[in-house]
Amino acid sequence: MKTSREPSRVRDIRLGRDVRFDAWLYSMLMDNNLAYRMNPDIIASPEQLAFMVQLDDDQVYLPCSDATFAMLRVDGRPRKLQAQYNRAWRIIMRLIRSMVQDRAERRRILHFCRYRFLQYVAQGTLIPSRLVKRMTDLVLAQSYSLGDPWRERRRASTLRQQEMLELPAIRDNLEAMPDGELPPDMRGVRRLLDSLELVRFFCLSAMAKDWQEQLPSTPEIHQAMRQAEQAAAPLHEYFLNAPRPSTILFLCDADGGILFDLAMLQSLIRMGHRVICAVKAGFYFFAPTMDDMESDPALECWLRGGIVLRETQIGKNDLLRHLREHRMVIIDDGTRERLNLYRVSVTFSRAWKEADVVLCKGWRAADIFLGTSHAFTRDIICYWRSESGFRIELRRHAPEARKFSEEAIAIQADAIIKKMREARSQGRSVMFYSCVIGSIPGQTHIAVTLARTFVDNLRKKMDNILIINPAEHFVEGMDGDDLMFMWERVQRSGLIDVWRFQTVEDIEESFALLGRKVPPAWSGKDSTYSTGCTKEMRIALDMQSRNREMQIIGPEPRLFFRRGEYGVGKYFDASISRLTGR
Template identity: 50%
Template sequence: MIRELPAVFPTPGQAPRYGVDAILDAWLLHFMTENNLEHSIDPEKNASPEQLRFMVSLAPEQIYIPCTDAMFGHLLTEQADPLVVAEYDARLARIESLIEAFVPDAYTRRKISTLCELKYRQALVKPTLIPSRLGKRLNTIFLTQSGLDDPYRERRRTANRRAFAFIQSEAFRTMLHACPSDLPGCSSIPELRHVLDVLELKRLFAMSVMPEVWEGDAACPDVAALDAALASFPQDFDRLEAMLDPRRGSKLKILYLADSAGGVLFDLLAIRTLLRMGHRVLLVFKEGFYFDSPTIWDVDGDPILETSLAGAHFCTDPRIGKNELLQVIRENPLTVISDGTRERLNLYRVSVTFARAWKEADVVVAKGEHNHRRLIMTSHLFTRDVASFYRLSGDGLRFDFKARAPGARSFTEADITAKAEEIIMGMRQAHAAGRTVMFYSAVIGSIPGQTKVAIELVTAFANHLRQKLAGVFVINPAEHFEEGMDADDLMFMWEKVQRSGLIDVWRFQTHFDIEKSFEILGRQVPPVWAGKDATFSTGCTKEMRIALSMQQRHREMQIIGPDPEKFFRRREYGVGRFCDAGIDCS
């Protein structure tokens, strides 16, 4: 049976979405599963839709595709397009060069090479595989069958040594520190300081994409080469420059995606400039071998990189929480994290820490052509501004700025803290009026598809308590939800409120409360709600831990509800979700 073609293909330049055409839906699911990117099929490896929305601005039913629009158009037709075949050939050739260089045993070399060619031929039959995913599979075959964990480790160290030697030279100091030919006009010293900082940043960006510095024995660039690069510096850089201007009044949190060894030393000098300007930087390396890309483990055994990263904080927890991440950023101007992968930037496979770092950043600076393809050459808009640059095939530098999606709202730590302080002020006023403060913890999103009903239930019961209990100030968390806030934001806000020491009675929802709520609403209890209580909510479980710790400090605080021991069977709440990580909330 010949597979039927979809009646409607995705419109070029627009992110594809489900629900337009049944056959297209099947094709999209086929594409996602063939590339092993579908969360519902492999939730341990692939990011949930909620985690993706930390980074990508997606409308309902929209699907994120981790490749350029042009490549997706070729792959969806499953035709052996010359562009696709050329990309597949490049991936196979790259692996074959690794096999030839690092596998001395002829038998093993032939086995690995044949296995890789079989996978390559399989991909050619009906080209649906994103080329970088084919490259990841071939790379995995090479690493597992050869027994090598990182064949490029010494190569990257050599690149860093060459770059470091150039940075120590008089030629580099002349290129970086030479005064501009004519002093730019300015009205104040702060303005001139900013102009000079930006000039230094431009020079470092330009030098960071000159591989002749660290590759082979090519002649190092001179002042003339740098002047030529700066003379045609892309106009889009002005948008990043405006964001970096300290006269804006706020300092930025910058997520900086490194590209290659050697160049990373110039990246670090550029980052030092950004730190001097008052900004904070999260530098992103790979988790494991991906050719010349720096890994978070390269600092072990590379004294030059170790020295260049002196004073940086290394965060190796792949699932750091929002509170902990914000504390790390506050305490450390420069933090190094990994993206959790050993492949091209793939937002389905990045770690929770990377996703949260993206969400907390003000701007993402992505270096290298591969990052540019994934972030700029796509119709997808992202939740943060993205500045991307790389070396053109000839001379010169390409720099593009993609503004965040118009509807993407970010709640800063200050925003959430202000909302928490507003609630705390209401609690203080209640105490001043002689009222008892009661906090009501209830199931909100832990039952898939029932969030709207849960909000109705908790609101109805909170109003019932207000009518029933005289002189009690009841806090209903559902009344303080704001569109765009996810579980990370809410848990961060409520923890500040809960640790204020102003709660007199902390009530946790029981199954009797739920039954009463349905009675108030004039409905019967549906099966999905039967027997449920606060112990079913992962958010409530976290809140029970906080309640018990606060009771140790404020012995007079009362905890009402299910036995605390019944709470601690739940897992962490899902990343960006309102439900348990172990429950499919789709």
């Protein structure tokens, strides 16, 4: 039974206020396979979610709208929730009929799926989109089919879109000059034409499904595009004032229309923006997949100058490098369902973090991002076709969300490099101190204190030397990705004479200087325990191969390389968080 203390919006969900609600929430997350501690290898960690959703420490994210959450909380499965479950069942029946031609085999799969469907909906806690995903997996597993069952359907659709782009009814409306008086200068005219072209491509992209099924007349296309221009008018200043180049993350839709989408993205690229296009990892009806982007010949010409990245856990440096080198970067979101931020890949999360705006197509995305009270870390623009016509809405990012741009991080790094260069010009040596900062979960403050204490004492002992201590440049709000990007720029400057790595003795001396005994969490620890220091040792060895005079002091290099890559958004190895979280 619902109590007065229970939240009515997903944004209001907090743990520890009502034990009955907490029990229901944990059960609901488990039913939807979204509980991080139950499956940390495939569920996004709180740190990864923080790249995308602005959450308080005790706040819980749910990948659904407030309306869906309200339906799930009602006892007895309300009619609206049952209607969504019934829609999921119709989708699955359509899928089975499209895949399985043998009548007996089709009946067997239908009966099996109906049995599982009734079990799932009896729980009354399944998010409808998760139900579709789960049932789709069952169908694909039962049908014994190889590969993507709708690949040829999507290819036929892209060929149809290619033909439609050449039709005078569409081309002429896309290229028509605007009505009314033009701005008095070329810059104003150019900006006006860019914004109009973009909105018309939004319209074409949103109408892709309907217009492929039945192409409207030239006047109807004209009217639809003018209506789209009117709907987008409130965002006119947003588009015109957007910084150039901006990084735009585009999310595709299950209704398809990828060739129209790419035509729109090419328009953004011509305007000077960088584009990341997120497709699906595998079959999700008409949504484009990574295989489509690599194998569909109709898409090839629209992807020139771009790159398809298969890595699911790409690092920040590599992602930024690809964005500098290519006009468009294609990634998958790591899922085969309606966008679910709990299940997206590390690459997608980093792409979101590096984006200035997230551009989403379709009513499904609008339901997720506009229908929820959760706050997000980036501006989100959703556009879709509704019963009343073209719709487009902007949702601003959370006011407290901060983005450290590549340029801003580079400025901080260059300021440190300038000090190093000045020290060298004065005949001083430059030492870099690599130390444990966040590799012991929950001990970051102590790690910073230890490093500051030790380096301050070291400066008293040594003459004519500049010691770079990362603990003195710890920027609030930066995560491991941002900090390592900054420090790698410093470390590869070629200005380091001595690279010192923290030892067990350093830590023991630091606690002694503080008048404390070494606590168990720090006993035996040194820089070899740190994922960041492991990466820095690789950089140090690389730099030493170029500058033989640079000294490396500390534990032997071979002792470092048991560590892996960062857990996304963390300062420590992902394997550590899994071990401590079990």
